[in-house]
Amino acid sequence: RKEVEQDPGPFNVPEGATVAFNCTYSNSASQSFFWYRQDCRKEPKLLMSVYSSGNEDGRFTAQLNRASQYISLLIRDSKLSDSATYLCVVNGRALTFGSGTRLQVQP
């Protein structure tokens, strides 16, 4: 079983749609959680950290459920520029990445 599992997608959605990504992790000792975004042939960039209380940054909302070892990312009002791969990341001894979920927002 992978330490961090994500649905690989792709998710093809129209502009303006709401899309949700899910992620599960296996190491209950994990300390911190993130979503990174990676554009094609570019490096990953931090999108947002994820807290148990949930956090929001504009159109993006992240949630963490420690009991279920589950992380989610919600994107509202999708833009063409949101098209990218979204990586779920868990920090235990080191950053552990999921394989990513590809999002394609279509006009």
Added chain:
Amino acid sequence: DAGVTQSPTHLIKTRGQQVTLRCSPKSGHDTVSWYQQALGQGPQFIFQYYEEEERQRGNFPDRFSGHQFPNYSSELNVNALLLGDSALYLCASSTPTGGGETQYFGPGTRLLVL
């Protein structure tokens, strides 16, 4: 404010050769981590350097080694290259805040082994 820089950007080697990749961390960062990203996969942690020593290591063979210099820059060395070593090699820098630190990635080095 200079971000994380890596060199070279692209590299082609043949099986059995050795390669050295270089990374300069973001200004103010003293911790450097290296990752390998195969096509279609997420980055895999190779190792992390702090105070010129390897602090943590992922599940990579001893063919992968590294070094950190007093100015915090770092090198990744891979010996006896295999076809499967073809990947994007990413360097990330951070400050050691005891876990949960944000890591900033460089643009990566694309290695192709023929």
